[in-house]
Each structure stands twice: as structure tokens, then as C-alpha cells.
Amino acid sequence: MPTLTIDGREITVDPGTTVIQAAEELGIYIPRYCWHPGLKIAGNCRICQVEVVNPKLKFPCTIACNLMCGDGMVIETDSDEAKKARADVMEFLLINHPLDCPICDQAGECTLQEFSYEYGHDKSRFTEEKVHKSKRVQFSDQVSFDGERCILCTRCVRFCRDVVGNEELCLVERGDHEEIAVANGGGLTNPYSMNVIDLCPVGALTSSDFRFKSRVWFLEETPSACTSCARNCAVDIGTRWDKVMRLKPRENEHVNKWWMCDEGRLNYHYVNAADRLGYAYVQQGGKLVRTSVDDAVAMAHELIGKLPAEKLYGLISARLTNEEIFLAKRYLDQVAGAAGVGFLPRIGEGDDFLISADRNPNARGAGLIGVSAAKGLAADIKAGKVKGLVIFGDSFDHDEELMGALADLDFLVVMDYRLSETAKQADVILPGVTFAEKEGSITNIDGWVSKLNPALPPPAEARRNLDLLAGLLGRAGQDVPDTAEGVFRLLAETVSAFTDISYGEIFAASRQVATDAVVKAD
């Protein structure tokens, strides 16, 4: 275990630790472009210069990313020598850079800007013609490339090669004409391609989905989790003008490291879509008529109460949070006495990296709470065994069998965030919310519990799902909490798998939002 001194502070580290990592442990941030904790060391950008204090060295500076900590080593990260070495690299990086920050999408989250502010010169000594390179190249439908902004750090190349395992991106040409390119005239087609946009420390790789929509400093970023599959990748939801503008992966060592898939990243447009439910509706004379949410909750409860309990079935979406599923099940079990509850399974194609074949984000949580996949529901409706159906947070517009069976029901109650074809058949529609508008926890395929945070208010008169569910339970005289925290406590008291998880562990930590208590509980 080598002990070294960095900026006058001693630290003992594991063998094999590099100086950039050891400094990070001390809270000392050394600038970097090519180095990334999730990628192999390239050592090409040379910005992470530190001074190795040793009078024998003619050139005392070297890169911290490939410098293994040695016993007795003395490192200065902020000495005049180190700062000059960084300033020199900064100058070299900028001579051929177009300096087009005013129109660059990366502006505001560009480390070239940041380190230039710290180490750059106020004037350029470069009076030559800049090198011109490829501009506006679409590497794929989603990723655009600007060769002149690129600083050749090769993070994108290494991500494709070392993390995804293909060689879709490569280097071409040499010297100051070197460029990133798609290999062999192919495309950037891997399902994780958009991570190169986050990895790119400058504005060379930008998102076709997000570019030119908003300056990033106007975005509000809310830590949350992706709900597109059972992986639950940690994300930041970027919002502005009450709309989701983008999703970006957030580091979570247990769930997704630094990455997320393109499908999940782009799966937010429905939050901003025109078919969102802003109001409650009831069916009157073959037409949906807008009503107050409170009246709709009362009517739903009344309808459900009229039907003999053995004819009632509840679909509780495995897209809902642990808390929502818990309250929905409690209502259906304890109040309505439904004959059955279940969730609609969703299976797609998975891989051995992040994408789970289970496209329900919270099937694991649903299972732990006692809701399993629904079976033979259409047949049961057709056979008259189910006459009343309550759907919490789901729809089956493309399931012809289930859609065809709806006509045989006495009543249908739907709580959802959008006016789906399924919802249009309902007697009562309760306007709920999406993942972006609510707080709660979800349990991923491996048992890690992550937290969703509200990035937006519910649209118009729509209400948080927990409010609607607590309202239904309230109608039956059950006083339950309507906050995610309160319901989680109730859940943890009731469902053993969650007992060891403290609320604070999931809900307070801003970066590490998972706990393995559920895994242990298995």
C-alpha cells in the first residue's frame, strides 16, 4: 500500500491506483479530457499534468492518469510548473479549434471552456490559418460530428471498442489532420451509441435529438431513473418550459455505471406529447365528458363497490413505483376485494450489457409486493368471470384480444397519464402522471432500488398517482399517507424484502441511490 503526498496531504492507496484517482480521493480535481473512469487509459490529451517533485528531473511534469502511485512520491497538482504545463496543452488544444462557443451546443457543459477559463490565455498567439476538417457529419441519425471542435481524446472510439465491443469508430489521417470517423464507411449503429455524446468533453459529438433546443444552462436537471426497462439506469432529467428536453445517464456504480441505452435515453417524448391527460373524464351517453378529479375518484369507487367482488379484476402496471403498486394493491385487496390482480408483462429483446428483456421497469418490485403477471384475462372477460376491470397506470391498445374483450365488461376504470385507446373505453378516467412528474422508488431486475424524482408538475388538473390512490382508499375510510416517503415506510413495514432498506439510503443520496437490501432479502 503506497503512501504518497499530494499537495502536501498524505494518502495511502491500493497498489495500482493512479495519481489522478488518488487525488480524487483527496477531493483534488485534476483536469482531464481523455481520461474517464469507465474507459481504458489513453494518455493522449496531456492536460492532467502534475509535477513530480524530484530535483533530478529535468522535466518534472507528467500526466497523472497513467502515473502509478509510488511509496514516498511527492506530487504537486497546482505548482507553477504543473500550471504552465497545463496552460501549454490548453494553448495547443485551442489553436486549431474553431472557438465557435456562441453557436456550440456543448457551451455551458464544455470542459474545453472550463479549463480554458482556468488555464487559457486571454489572447491567442496563433496567427496561422487553422486546419480545416469535416463538419456536420451524421455518424448516425442521433449523433452528429464536428471534426474541427474535436480534440481527438478518443473517448468515443474507446467506448465503442472497449465498452460496447465493436470498432464502429476509428481514427483516420495523422498529425493535425487526424480525425474521428465511422470505420469502413459503416455507421454508428450500436444501441448505446449516444453515450459518446456524453463522453465527448467538447462539442464535437452532439445529439441530433437535443441540439439547438436549449442552452444547457437554462435546463433544470433532476436526478431520477430510466423506466424503459428493468435495468432502471440512473438518469438526470433535463427540463425547461415544463417539458422534458433530454435524459442523460447519471453515474451509479451498481446499476448502470456511467451509461444508458439509446432507446431509454430517447424514450421521453411521450411526456411532452399532445395526448397527455390533463383532466378526469366520465363516459356519458357514449361520450367522454370532463369532470373534476374528486368527482371522478368518487364515481370510480362507487362503480367498483357495486360489482360483486369475485367479478372484479385489477391490472396494476409494473411501470408504477413500488409505492403506487403497494397502494393500488391495498385498495384492490382490502377495499374492493378483487378476485385477482396482476400486471401486463412486457418482453422485448435484451442483451448482456444494460438492456433487460423485461421492459417493465418495476416487475421485480411488483413481484415482491405480491403482484404477478396477469394470465388469461381476455378469456376470463369473454367467459364472464370478470365483469369489472380497474387498470392502474397501463393500457393495451395493441392487444387485439384484450381490446376486443372490453365490450363484455360492465365497467372499466382507468388511471393513466394519457388518453390511450384503452382509456377511451373507460367509464371513468383518472388523470395520472409519468415517471417525470412523480416521486417514488422502483426495484430493478437485480434488486437495486432507485428513486424517481419529480422534474415537472403534473399537467393541468392531473394528479400524482399516489394522490389518486390515496383518494380511493380515503373513500373507503382508509387513511394512508400520500407522500412517497410515507407510503415507502408503510411498504417496508409490510413487505419483508424492503424491511432493511432505510428511506434515507434511497431517497437522500444524490449519486448512489441503490441499496442491495432487496438482493440480500432474497
Added chain:
Amino acid sequence: MSLKPTNILLRGMEKESSATIENYISEDGYKALEKALKEMKPEEIVAEVAKARIRGRGGAGFEAGRKWGFLPKGVDKPVYLACNADESEPGTFKDRHIMEHCPHRLLEGCLLACYAIGSKTGYIYVRGEFPGAQQSLWRAIDEAHEKGYMGEKILGTDFSCEIYVHTGAGAYVCGEETGMLSSIEGGRGHPRLKPPFPAVEGLFRCPTIVNNVETLSNVPFVIHEGADAFLALGTDDTPGPKLFCVSGHVEKPGCYEFEAGANLKELLEHCGGVWKGRKLKGIIPGGASAHILKPDEIDVSMDFGSMARAGSILGSAGMIVLDETTCIVELLRNALEFFAHESCGQCTPCREGTGWAKKIVTRIEAGEGTMEDIDKLWEVADNFEGMGGKTICALADAAAWPTKSYVEKFRDEFEEHVRLGRCPMKG
């Protein structure tokens, strides 16, 4: 040290048939291999080579025997030999001579090295522009197979070894040892971060010894005649024979063999002096990347230590002689065009800096520079020079040394370009 001719590395070269195995055998060829395989253990070879202190003839001057000793012990991986025959330092053509005229000496050196380091496979990475050397080596490899010096169970012993020629595609940076390994593996010729050094993790991530052609060609002599015979030649700093490549404005350019430590001034006289009776302007002693020496600085011994003390490098011993009509600014522009073009593009300072320096000196040469440009040129070079700290490999240093030394030693000539607004040498 005065000039003392030796006849070891280029022995027999004057004959038409010098490259044939018959000729090589007639001059004691492959006797060292036979002695090694039948009488010596691999570690004895390593010890003998270490004792001889053969300093790396590619230019870095690192002792071959010490390098061989860095191989990790008890690793369950194949060990490779990679002979660096990419000889692409401008002004250097000694390895080409060995490969074209005495290929078997190199092959015997490779086989001895493989036996010593426990390798069954050696690669000779031959520069793409050397088709003659490639053909010569391929013929020699066939001959060596026929005579039983290469292949399975060499000379009836348990030692089996194959040597392959890998042809380069014309990149200077592939002469950097790890750039060469990347190229042999089929990748871009990108030098690699060190550590790990090739001896620990080299070709195909296996322990690899990289030696230059001339270095390996010294090994048969060391084994056949003994390390003491080798140590009796040259200087204490750099023992053994040495090839010197003399080119430029000189009466008798060529590849000469003398004991290491030959006096540079005497060597110039031996080669007939500056051509056309002109005066000497300077000598670049160790390939284009070396610091220039002015006429009053050339009374120096051509070994690694003496050259360093003289403020330059022995490098590849590619001596470029410059007469009084040479425009130093043009010379630097030519050199920087080369280095900027050959920069692999990985490291920021080299990628951006060499191109920048090239543009500045191009303007000065065209008479469009300013006095500030001269300082800027020096500073830019100073900012990308850094012996491994600022860049992965030494290509940036190779570009910085001529730039800084030309500006320092011939500043008046740069200033004259600025003052006149044109090249003073071209009227």
C-alpha cells in the same frame, strides 16, 4: 578518439556475393549460433551480451543485455523478439546496408537473441521504402532454412525458431518501438503508454524484446569472439564497432564502419571534407532530430556520452553535412514539414505543436515573419519538448531539438529573413 576502422558489421560487404549464406559461412558466419546452441545456456548468452554493454544502436543507447534482463520470470506467455528495421530517421541508412549486404549477420543475431530470451518467434519490421532489404532478408531466411539454421530443431538441438519479415507502410513513428508493435499487430502505428514497457507487455500483450538491426548484428561477434573482444573496441562509454552514415554536402558520402567514439571532425576529413571546396556551416550528427553542431563544435568523440556533453545526440549516427550555402531556415522548414507530417496525432502537444511550428517557420522562410515569430517558434518547440512527460513518445522531442538548436545557433539567419523580407541565401 581518432578513426579506427573495424570490419565486423559490414564484413565481406565489398564482395558481390556478400549477401549469400555461402559467403557468410566462409567468414565464420553462424559459428556463434553453433557455439551458443551446443555449448552455452541462454542465461550465459544474456550474461555475455550484458558484459559487452552493447548500447542500443537505434539511437537511444540503452544496453541490450540489461533490456533482455527485464523480461519477467516465470510468465506463462510466449516471448517475442521484434527487430526494429524501420530505419526512418532522415540521414540514416546503416541498417539498410546490413540488411541488403549482410542479412545473415542480422539473422544470426536475431536467432541468438531468441535463444537467449526464450523466444521461438522473431519479427523484423522492415521499413516500407526498403524493398531491397526486404527481398534480401526473405532470400536469406530461405537459405537459413535450407541449411538448418532456422526452423525446427536448429542444428539438431531442441531450439526451434522462426524469423518473419514484417513490412511497414512508410511511417516514421513506426520506428518508435511501441508504434512498431502496434503496427505489427495490424493497428495504427500509435506509440503506446509506458509503463508497461515491451519487455513486460509488448507484442500481442506478451513479453517482447525490441532491438535495432545494428544492435543485433553485433551479437554474433560478441558470442563468437567474446565480450572482451567487443569491449576492446570503441570507448568505455560506447564499446564496440559503430556504423556512421555520412550524407549531405560531403565529397564521399556513404556508410562507414569505425570503432565507436570516432572523432567527428576526422570522420568528415576521411570522407573528403565539405564538397566543392566550400566551407562547413554545420553538422547534424545523429539524424534529422539531432541538435545541430557548428564548425567549432565538431571536434567531438562520436559516442553516446560525448555527444550528449556536446549538446547533441549520437542518435542513429546519421551525419548530415551542411555547407555554407545552406539556408538554415529552409532546412528547419523541411525538417518540420517532415515531423508535422509524421506526428501520429495522438498527443495534443505534438499533434498541434509540430504543425504550428511548421507554419511559423514557413512564413519566416517566405519573408513574411516577424521578430516575435522567431521567439514564438522557439517557445512553441519548448512547449512540446518534454521527454515523455508531455507526449507518449519522443517524436515531439525529435521536432523540438532541431527547432530550438537552429534558432539558438543561427538566430541571425532567422532575423535576416525577417529584416530582408526574403531568403538571404537565394539572392
